[in-house]
Amino acid sequence: MEKKGTKKDRPSMPAASPTKHTTVGFRQAMLLLLVGIAIGMAYHLVTPSGLPWFGNPESSSSLNAEKGIEEISLDDAWSLYRQKEAVFLDARGPDTFWKGHIPGALNIPPPDAENWVDDIRAFENDGKTIISYCDGVACPLGEELALNLREKGVQSVKVLINGWSRWRAAGHPEERLDNESS
Amino acid sequence: MNRRNVTKLLGHPAMILISRLLLGGIFLYAGIIKVADPSGFALAIRNYQLVPDGMVNVIAMLLPWIEIVIGAGLILGAGTHGAALVSAFLLGAFALALAINLARGLDISCGCFSTAPSTGSINWLYLIRDLSLLAMALHIYRFDRGMLAITGPASRGKTATD
Missing domain, CATH: 3.40.250.10 (Rhodanese-like domain)
Structure with missing residues (x-):
């Protein structure tokens, strides 16, 4: 374990604030998921693959x-x-x-x-x-x-x-x- | 090699960067392949027989893009910790799906890096591969400090110190 003094010198260490590390991680995760979903929806609106979004998956x-x-x-x-x-x-x-x-x-x-x-x-x-x-x-x-x-x-x-x-x-x-x- | 040395090695910026580029590249590749063939991927998901029929298509259409976004995020260092979290979550879910169907003994294809019909059926090696990738995701989540990153949780402090 590091001493308190060294933490102060290196504020960029994630270990310095585990709670913040997790919160930021979750926030980023949500954002990335939303971005992925948004791009995916936009892509399928622009280039329809013929698959319906929901319902019967008998795609073939x-x-x-x-x-x-x-x-x-x-x-x-x-x-x-x-x-x-x-x-x-x-x-x-x-x-x-x-x-x-x-x-x-x-x-x-x-x-x-x-x-x-x-x-x-x-x-x-x-x-x-x-x-x-x-x-x-x-x-x-x-x-x-x-x-x-x-x-x-x-x-x-x-x-x-x-x-x-x-x-x-x-x-x-x-x-x-x-x-x-x- | 004691615990401190292991931690030091795992926390080495080069190790984290390798994990990021490798895992990011793998997700990017897997996503691009599936974007090209949503019907094939839908069938792959349906074969796992774990998702309600009504949800199969929407997953087949959106999951590849989520993979591409987190792949790009890991490579560029854009929201690295979030990307690592999503990766870990997805890989955990994939592991569960593989394990359940291996236990069921279903002869299905993985649908992991190919939607093509000729790929072999799933076996325990697929699960080991998945768990190795999961370990990489957790490694990045735990140790990443934003090396060669365009954003990241550490960037606020980084700009002040580096």
């Missing part, structure tokens, strides 16, 4: 609609799963697929789509709903798979956006291929 919906991809909600996917009316296509790589996936899902990374076209069309003709999914932030594989299959003549592939994470978070059943079941 409009993009996918342009590409002709139909999304399916988790609730709908879950009820089709329970009625055994859905065929799930896991578009991720085999590694992640092995660690866990929706029970009964087929592992089809988008480049493999053409090898599966006949099988999937057969499911389609049986009246099943084909649902592709991926995982994680903006993972495009589910959409890519749907597009690839559509190019090859499969008409009705729906996409469960961020499917794996949402499926797990909802506590729905999982299947693993490493001889463990969870």
Whole structure:
């Protein structure tokens, strides 16, 4: 600890006044937050990104609609799963697929789509709903798979956006291929 | 090395300046990347499943700018202590979000320095990285004395003495 005398010599030491140090810090913090929020609001007013400020965060919906991809909600996917009316296509790589996936899902990374076209069309003709999914932030594989299959003549592939994470978070059943079941 | 020496080393102006520039640069970079892709960042936030759906977009649109402002503040020394406080608060919140989802076992991307789909899923290293940055923020908050700063809590005294 410093003596009182040295404090006086160096008034710029923050330790000289801890309360003031904190107060000024908080005041600056508030000011910086306000500046950040103000610039952010101004930026989004000047260059609208198409995202609404509040409300429905299904930000990718409009993009996918342009590409002709139909999304399916988790609730709908879950009820089709329970009625055994859905065929799930896991578009991720085999590694992640092995660690866990929706029970009964087929592992089809988008480049493999053409090898599966006949099988999937057969499911389609049986009246099943084909649902592709991926995982994680903006993972495009589910959409890519749907597009690839559509190019090859499969008409009705729906996409469960961020499917794996949402499926797990909802506590729905999982299947693993490493001889463990969870 | 005794405690006084550690304090002396941590309080050395060069150490603080390094912390400031590094942390400021990191926040600036992280903010700029996310400003460019608000939709991707919104999806990243939504994947954490911790924020009410209605709040996701507004956070995705404003948080990057807050990061940019505190990043610039740390680098320039404009309101350094405030910037360090906000950084510490944000990094604390990020750590909590990461920890909760690691415990949940969700396979999600970090959304920290990229909104791109190809980035790997979160693991404990992300949490360690976040906590290291948090330590830097606290270091700056505790020891900064306004070296090469345009403003700061110490500037009143500084102009009189330096």
